[in-house]
Amino acid sequence: MILTQEQQDMLDGKYGKGTAxxxxxxxxIGESFDAxxxxxxxxxxxxxxxxxxxxWFCEKLLNEGAKCRVTPTVNPGFCLEFFKNRDMVAPEFADLMQRTHNAYKAIGAQLTYNCTPYIDTNVPNFGEITAFSESSATPYINAVWGARSNREGANSALCAAITGYVPEYGLLLDENRKGDILVEVQADMKNDYDYHILGMLGKKIGPGIPVFTGLPRETITKEALRNLGAELNTSGAYGMYHIEGFxxxxxxxxxxxxxxxxVRKVVLTNDDMAEILEEISLSGNRQIDFAMFGxxxxxxxxxxxxxxxxxxxxxxxxMWILTSSHVKEMAVRMGLDEIIxxxxxxxxxxxxxxxxxxxHLAGKxxxxxSPKCAYYPQRRGIHFVIRDLDTCIEAALTGEVK
Amino acid sequence: MGKQFKCHKISEGVAEAEAVVSKDSIMFYLIDPATGVVIEKAHDLEGKSMANKILIFPGGKGSSVVQADGLYQLNAKGNSPAGMIIQNPETVLVSSAIIMEIPMVDKVDPAFYEEIKDGDRVRIDADHGYIEILS
Known part of the structure; x- marks a missing residue:
């Protein structure tokens, strides 16, 4: 790889050990992809x-003097104030969150603690070159905004924020952004939830860049697109997709x-959607202990x-509704928080x-x-029934799901 | 002198150990840090340990934080793989191998995959771009 003088100076330590x-x-990374x-x-x-x-990684960079040149937004851990006040978190985990907060603050991150930057806190323009990790974010900014990022890891995105550069390969180049797989959606798409389930069909879609056809225009909301990207990267690994005409x-x-x-054609039907739901959700007709959204x-x-x-x-x-601090604040101002x-x-x-x-939810x-909400907390002993939003709200009101 | 095969460096370094071959992609979050044993259900390596071995597998899978966290925990217990030989590099796995300083290579001469079997002693020299099957 050919570096500019400035990039070479960074590598040689003239901007400090952390930046080097x-x-x-x-x-x-660049050399491994022949950038x-x-x-x-x-x-x-x-x-x-x-x-x-x-x-460990953030503190290591920080202790060697690294600072972000490009201010990155960050994903959530948990809200320290909220959970400490309610005595819901063990002291060692409160300490971990405090240290994480301190490290990212010191390295120069924007402490948004929000996993939907592409809607709320960090929206790129068409063609803008960026470094986005978070599995729902990378496909959203590539597909929907037409910005460019590889499917960065949290660590490689932090390195990019520090140096201000990324190696040029993969989705940064025109020729690698074209579709590979024609995905004809025959399933009935009615609401945002259906996009959650559609995204879980990654195994059937297979590796490559999918091009979706047959999605009714009026159902393609920002929430639907958020859900599609999140679940494509729960069921597989996708940095990019296309929707014909959208x-x-x-x-x-x-x-x-x-x-x-x-390269391949795939048809997705109501049967595929029903089958995957059966696989990922607890069965219905039961009492539930809580509802979680967001x-x-x-x-x-x-x-x-x-x-x-x-x-x-x-x-x-x-009922726990997880949002950005901005949405929470608006909900308070608008009286929605009080109603809830x-x-x-x-x-x-x-x-x-x-x-x-x-x-406190372990064993409940x-x-x-959200299938993604059901997937990761399994290892904490928390299990979920997955249903559309209105069914979930009804279940929280009655205590049971049919 | 064993048989040598050309490869391409991803993460620098030299490693020599016993080979363990997986047909499935790997998510390091689902490997027990205390033993290096793969705990993912229905995985090709389920129940087998990859601690301090040369791990030969197609590539990684999972969200943008799981590989680094998994390898970090394995490393802390001295149970990370000694080296890795992959076919499909992607950024999340590649950056984690580089940061955890585990030698990793790809683009290996296809003849290697016909020769290699579990238990062979293998040497990876990522820096000079070759793999050697020692026995």
Whole structure:
């Protein structure tokens, strides 16, 4: 790889040891993908995870003097204030979150603690070169905004934020952004939830860049697109997709495939959707202990929808709605938070379902509309029934799902 | 002198150990850090240990944090693989191998895959771009 003088100086340590370490990692990544050069980025998003490796890596860079040149937004761990005040988190995990907070603050991150930066806190322009980790974020900014990022790891995105550059390979190059697989959706797509289930069909879609056809235009909302990307990367590994006639690099099928024939054609039906739901969800007809929404984080529209449904009623079970701090603040200002709290629910800012703050839910059965929400917390002993949002709200009101 | 095969460096370094071959992609989150044994259900290596071995597998899978966290935990217990030989590199796995300083190579001469079997002693020299089957 050919480096500019500035990039070489970074590698040689003239910008400090931490920056040299970040650059060394990026050069190694670039060389492994046969990148020819490094290109500047204007945005980054780091999938902070508040796990040991995450903290170790950030502290290592920080202790060697690294600082972010490009201010990255970050994913949520859990909201310290919220869970400490309610005595819901063990002291050693509160310490871990505090150290994570301190490290990312010191290294110069924007402490958004939000996993939907592409809607809420860090929205790129068409063609902008960025380094985005977080599995729902990379496909959203590539497919929907037409910005460019490889499927970065949390660690490689942090290195990019520090050096301000990424090696040029993969989805940064025109020729690698074209579709491979024609995915004809015959399943009935009615609402945002259906996109969650569609995204879980990664095994059937197979590796490559999918081009979706047959999605009704009026159902393609920002929430639907968020859900599709999140689940494509729960069931597989996708940095990019196209939707014919909707996403900017797929005005036509010819444009989406770059004039080439699809490598593969896949048809997705109602039966495929029913089959995958059976595989990933606990069975119905049971009592539930709680409802959880917001994996990825819920939007203000979704909060409003829930508030309308439960206004003046009493929930039989706990309801946790995870959002960005911005959406939480708007919900407070608009009176939605009050409606939800009166009914017995709770909007939680800055928090992820796969965190130690949910220890009181271990061994319990929840209900959620998100397969991703059901997938990761399994290792904490928390299991879910997966249903559409209105069915979940109904279950929280009655305490059971049919 | 054993048989040598050309390869391409991903993560620098030299390693020599026993080979363990997996047909399935690997997510290091689902390997027990205390033993190096793969705990993922229905995985090709389920119940087998890859601790301090040369791990030969197609590539990685999972979200943008799981490989680094898994390898970190294995490393902390002295049970990470000694070296890795892969076919499909992607950024999440590649960056984690580089950061955890585990030698990794790809683009191996196809003849290697016909020769190699579990238990062979293998040497990876990522820096000079070759693999050697010693016995």
């Amino acid at each position: 370490y970040a650059m060394k990692i990026q050069v190694a 020819e050069r490094m290109v500047p980025i204007t945005r980054a998003h780091v999938a902070l995870s508040n796990q040991e490796a995450d903290l 996403t900017p690099e797929a005005q036509t099928l010819e444009m989406a495939f770059g004039g080439k024939e699809p 994996c990825p984080h819920f939007t203000l529209e979704e909060v409003k929808h829930i508030a309308r449904r439960i206004e003046g009623k009493k929930l039989a079970k706990e 709290v009166r009914a017995g629910g709770c909007i939680v800012p800055d928090t992820c379902p796969d965190q130690p703050c949910w220890r 059965v929840g209900i959620t509309e």
